Amino acid sequence: MNINSTVISGYQALNDIGYLLNDKSKALLVTDKNIEGIPAVQALIAQLKQHIATLSVVNNVPPEPSQHDVTAIMNALTLRDVDLVIGVGGGSVLDVAKLLSVLCAENAPSLDALLAGEKPQQRTASLLIPTTAGTGSEATPNAILAIPEKETKIGIISPVMLPDFVALIPELTTSMPAHIASSTGIDALCHLIECFTATVSNPVADNYALIGMKKLFTHFETTFAEPDNLQARLEMLWASYYGGAAIAHAGTHLVHAMSYPLGGKYHLPHGVANAILLAPCMCFIRPAVVSKFAQVYDLIPDADALLDNDAKSHALVDYFTALVKRLKLPASLEEIGIGPDHLPYLVEAALDVQRLMKNVPTAVTANNVRDVYLTLFPSYQEQ
Numbered sequence: 001m002n003i004n005s006t007v008i009s010g011y012q013a014l015n016d017i018g019y020l021l022n023d024k025s026k027a028l029l030v031t032d033k034n035i036e037g038i039p040a041v042q043a044l045i046a047q048l049k050q051h052i053a054t055l056s057v058v059n060n061v062p063p064e065p066s067q068h069d070v071t072a073i074m075n076a077l078t079l080r081d082v083d084l085v086i087g088v089g090g091g092s093v094l095d096v097a098k099l100l101s102v103l104c105a106e107n108a109p110s111l112d113a114l115l116a117g118e119k120p121q122q123r124t125a126s127l128l129i130p131t132t133a134g135t136g137s138e139a140t141p142n143a144i145l146a147i148p149e150k151e152t153k154i155g156i157i158s159p160v161m162l163p164d165f166v167a168l169i170p171e172l173t174t175s176m177p178a179h180i181a182s183s184t185g186i187d188a189l190c191h192l193i194e195c196f197t198a199t200v201s202n203p204v205a206d207n208y209a210l211i212g213m214k215k216l217f218t219h220f221e222t223t224f225a226e227p228d229n230l231q232a233r234l235e236m237l238w239a240s241y242y243g244g245a246a247i248a249h250a251g252t253h254l255v256h257a258m259s260y261p262l263g264g265k266y267h268l269p270h271g272v273a274n275a276i277l278l279a280p281c282m283c284f285i286r287p288a289v290v291s292k293f294a295q296v297y298d299l300i301p302d303a304d305a306l307l308d309n310d311a312k313s314h315a316l317v318d319y320f321t322a323l324v325k326r327l328k329l330p331a332s333l334e335e336i337g338i339g340p341d342h343l344p345y346l347v348e349a350a351l352d353v354q355r356l357m358k359n360v361p362t363a364v365t366a367n368n369v370r371d372v373y374l375t376l377f378p379s380y381q382e383q
């Protein structure tokens with residue numbers, strides 16, 4: 001897949017945004033009220049207004065948007081005839097902006113048609129500016145929507161949704177509360193490690209994944225110790241971007257397949273559901289990817305180079321467990337008051353995510369999936 005976006009990045013990149021907008025006069029800015037209120041975003045909007053005559057704002061994208069949210073946003077749009085869609089926000093906002101860039105184009109298919117698998121042919125020009133690090137949505141062909149009736153999520157996927165322009169501006173991410181920075185950073189890590197170990201992995205995606213993980217292992221925790229460290233924030237934006245680029249060239253697998261039903265059933269934020277599943281899923285696939293895990297382990301700043309590959313692969317799983325703990329993210333569903341009542345549903349729904357299950361680097365049975373989910377209910381396991 002060809003990612004053809006022009007990317008600007010760095011502190012002060014805010015001031016360069018005008019170069020991207022030369023010929024644009026009517027734009028739709030997609031965001032949420034939280035993000036709109038951030039001072040750095042206010043500065044960004046002021047910049048945009050200097051360059052764009054008509055800027056219409058949609059500021060009601062909810063976290064983890066559903067198909068109904070997008071339909072409601074579309075129906076309420078006062079201005080569809082725009083020459084640029086700008087998304088400023090986390091993955092929820094960026095995914096909706098990507099969909100609106102398709103739905104606002106001439107002869108656009110309906111959202112229902114997109115959900116049924118129709119492929120979009122064109123879109124309005126688009127600029128995506130992430131405020132989390134993150135989903136990497138700005139570098140993926142995916143838009144993920146919750147489908148409440150099915151209690152799961154589905155991905156609308158088309159390279160047409162890859163944006164023209166991306167701006168990675170670290171000043172926009174310093175306002176993230178720690179619980180959002182931690183869960184969204186784990187999402188980026190899942191993209192990187194899953195793509196690197198997927199059956200569809202390949203040298204292009206592997207390069208993105210390895211560079212991204214090196215950045216993430218080096219800078220992720222600095223962003224908590226020093227929230228205003230713009231260099232660390234920028235490195236995390238790149239780690240997230242590389243995670244997205246790895247998805248564009250390969251694909252995620254077990255963590256994401258098993259996390260969709262958790263999001264759909266319990267409305268857990270995507271990064272939190274992934275954090276709970278990261279170590280158990282990696283423990284399950286480890287025997288099939290020992291040398292790859294050893295290669296990843298070596299990217300951790302204080303890795304023990306003297307271990308053999310098998311020990312390194314175990315040490316990587318232990319590192320993931322400890323990282324989730326250090327970030328104070330939940331390590332089980334029980335911890336957040338969810339019992340095992342829905343296990344059969346969860347197993348069936350996860351296996352249903354065939355698009356991702358086929359990327360798992362080892363055979364997976366319903367019993368395997370059940371066993372991994374069971375580790376999220378430690379006291380039930382012991383009975």
Ligand SMILES: NC(=O)c1ccc[n+]([C@@H]2O[C@H](COP(=O)([O-])OP(=O)(O)OC[C@H]3O[C@@H](n4cnc5c(N)ncnc54)[C@H](O)[C@@H]3O)[C@@H](O)[C@H]2O)c1
Nearest residue numbers: 034063064090091092131132135137140142144175176270
């Ligand atoms: N398109 C893709 O490739 C892809 C990949 C992974 C996940 N996703 C989807 O992305 C969504 C999750 O996105 P997310 O994890 O980025 O979270 P999010 O966009 O849902 O944001 C979570 C919360 O953080 C707030 N927030 C975001 N940036 C902030 C900032 N800088 N300061 C203060 N608050 C801020 C938002 O207002 C929101 O309340 C899910 O729907 C998930 O399925 C998409």
Ligand SMILES: [Fe+2]
Nearest residue numbers: 135187191270
């Ligand atoms: Fe994700």
